[in-house]
Structures are given as C-alpha cells and as structure tokens.
Amino acid sequence: MASKLFDPQTRDRAWLLYAWCRACDDIADGQDHGHGMTRLSDGPERIARIRALTADALAGKATGEPAFDALGLVAAECGIPHWLPFDVIDGFALDGEGWSPRTADDLLRYCYHVAGAVGVMMAIVMGVPAGDEATLDRACDLGLAFQLANIARDLSEDDAVGRCYLPAEWLAELDVPPGEHMRPAHRAGLVSLARLLTDQAARYEASARIGAYALPFRARWAVLAAADIYGGIGRAVAQAGAHAWDHRVSTSKWSKLAAVFRAWRLARQAAPDPLPPRPDTLWTRPRR
Structure with a gap:
C-alpha cells in the first residue's frame, strides 16, 4: 500500500529491492512468497546459495534468478554499498543456525540485520546519500x-518452527523455561514481554518519523504511511493482550487507507526546526 505512494522510479526500485529480500527470505525459510515457513535441515547450504547469488549479482553477473539480478540492477543505479545486502544475509544465517538472543542488545542486533539494514538500503533508493549517517540511522530505526x-505478532508462529526471539534474560526474569513461553501458564508473562517489544517498536517508529522529513514529499508520504500501517500491528498486539495470538493480527484495507490519509497530512507539514536529535537511549546500527 505505502509503496504505491512513491514516484514511479522510486517505486520500481523499491519493488526490485523487495523482490531480492522476499526471495532470500523464501529460500532461507523454505517459504513460498512469505507463507509456509518450515523447519529445515539444510539451513547453511541455503545461506551459502544466497551469498553466492548475491555476490554474482552485485558483481554485475547474470544469475538466472530474476530477484537477484534485480538487486544487482538497483544497487548499481542507486550506489548501495555492497556490504549492506550481506548484513541482511547475516540475519538469515542466524536463523539458519537456530540462534536465539540472550540479551536485549542481541535482539536489536538481529533486528538490524533482517530489517534495519533493509531500511538503510531503502533510504538510499529514495535518494539519501550513503554518507548521510544521521538520516540512515533514522531509516534503520x-x-x-x-x-x-x-x-510480537508472530510469537506463536515462530514457536511452531522452534524459534524464539524473546531474549533469554527476559524469560529468566519471569521464570519462564526456554521453549515454554507459549504455554497457557505463562500467558500473563508473555503479554508483558510482548508489550516490551511493542513499546520499543513505538520508540523506534517515533525516531524514524523525524527522519522522514529529510526525504522528498512522495517518499516522505510513503514512509509515514508505512510507519502508521505497520505501527498499527504493534498497537493491535498490545491492545489484544492475552488474545493477541489467537489469530494472526493484521490491518484492514480501510485502516490502511486511513493511515495513508493521515500520512498525507503529516507529509505536507513543515519539518520541525530544528529537528530534534535522535535519542541517545536508542540502539545504534553498526558503522562501516
């Protein structure tokens, strides 16, 4: 929905980048367009294939895989640093290794690899210079x-395939044994941990909204719409409490349209002068 708000060239490039992200995710998790995640026994081999195809695409070689060729095209056109796609692949590798976070910092580092680095690449696609660290930090946010x-939304689905992204130290504080967080006896604690996730999501969303003012109008509109739409998922999880995992939380077409309209109004407003600094309390992506 939000991508339709970009100017045509930015939209096409965003879709090319998304095609690569989607293909990598599908290969890594044995999915079909994001559906049907399963337990896999050949995770390292799948990651090796992703790395090899990505390296060839970034080197300008035809891979025979349209999604990877798409990455090579958009990276060359927009000047995306080649280490960024490999940062994303490092996140898929963590999943392939059966990794789980021990601390909150571990969790945020994982979120950077699988999503924050994508945000940085998207900002570059929107025209943010690769050296504009402040704006790229907001895109990562x-x-x-x-x-x-x-x-927060997918705790139950992830548990079904043996994954848990709740930091071990959080679970230990509530005396929840590893792998048992979805049991009914721990539902009250799970609600509090999900609220920790959604509260953090809201803080990073607020930071990202400030960064949107560095973008051209249509890109700013799209980013603010995406923030509102996706932020609605976190807010819905928090509001549902213990029932958040009875079914997969989603947002309706009408709520998306309302978010697009709210984003349009915000995008037309003048940027705060001066822009507030990014809070020091927020985790910051690794520098290269």
Missing part, C-alpha cells in the same frame, strides 16, 4: 520498529 512489531 523504522526497520527495527517493523521487526519488533513482527516478532
């Missing part, structure tokens, strides 16, 4: 917000 909301 939007990716972090999206992934934290994703994790």
Whole structure:
C-alpha cells in the first residue's frame, strides 16, 4: 500500500529491492512468497546459495534468478554499498543456525540485520546519500520498529518452527523455561514481554518519523504511511493482550487507507526546526 505512494522510479526500485529480500527470505525459510515457513535441515547450504547469488549479482553477473539480478540492477543505479545486502544475509544465517538472543542488545542486533539494514538500503533508493549517517540511522530505526512489531505478532508462529526471539534474560526474569513461553501458564508473562517489544517498536517508529522529513514529499508520504500501517500491528498486539495470538493480527484495507490519509497530512507539514536529535537511549546500527 505505502509503496504505491512513491514516484514511479522510486517505486520500481523499491519493488526490485523487495523482490531480492522476499526471495532470500523464501529460500532461507523454505517459504513460498512469505507463507509456509518450515523447519529445515539444510539451513547453511541455503545461506551459502544466497551469498553466492548475491555476490554474482552485485558483481554485475547474470544469475538466472530474476530477484537477484534485480538487486544487482538497483544497487548499481542507486550506489548501495555492497556490504549492506550481506548484513541482511547475516540475519538469515542466524536463523539458519537456530540462534536465539540472550540479551536485549542481541535482539536489536538481529533486528538490524533482517530489517534495519533493509531500511538503510531503502533510504538510499529514495535518494539519501550513503554518507548521510544521521538520516540512515533514522531509516534503520523504522526497520527495527517493523521487526519488533513482527516478532510480537508472530510469537506463536515462530514457536511452531522452534524459534524464539524473546531474549533469554527476559524469560529468566519471569521464570519462564526456554521453549515454554507459549504455554497457557505463562500467558500473563508473555503479554508483558510482548508489550516490551511493542513499546520499543513505538520508540523506534517515533525516531524514524523525524527522519522522514529529510526525504522528498512522495517518499516522505510513503514512509509515514508505512510507519502508521505497520505501527498499527504493534498497537493491535498490545491492545489484544492475552488474545493477541489467537489469530494472526493484521490491518484492514480501510485502516490502511486511513493511515495513508493521515500520512498525507503529516507529509505536507513543515519539518520541525530544528529537528530534534535522535535519542541517545536508542540502539545504534553498526558503522562501516
């Protein structure tokens, strides 16, 4: 929905980048367009294939895989640093290894790899210079917000395939044994942990909204719409409480349209002068 708000060239490039992200995710998790995630026994081999195809695409070689060729095209056109796609692949590798976070910092580092780095690449596609670290930090924040909301929403689905993104130290504080967080006896604690995730998502979303003012109008409109739409998932999880995992939380067509209209009004407003600094309390992506 939000991508339709971009100017045509930016929209096409965003779709090319998304095609690569989607293909990598499908290969890594054995999915079909984001559906049907399963337990896999050949995770490392799948990641090796993703790395090889990505390296060839970034080197300008035809891979025979349209989604990877798409990455090579958009990276060359927009000047995306080649280490960024490999940062994303490092996140898929963590999943392939059966990784789980021990601390909150571990969780945020994972969110950077699978979503924050994508936000950085998207900002470059929108015209942000690769050296504009302040704006790219805000773009990363939007990716972090999206992934934290994703994790809160998908706790049950992830548990079904043996994954848990709740930090071990959080679970230990509530005396929840590893792998048992979805049991009914722990539902009250799970609600409090999901609220931690959605509260963090809201803080990173707020930071990202400030960064949107560095973008051209249509890109700013699209980013603010995406923040509102995806932020709605986190807010819905928090509001549902113990029932958040009875069914997969989603947003309706009408709520998306309302978010697009709210974003249009915000995008037309003048940027705050001066822009507030990014809070020091927020986790910051790694520098290269």
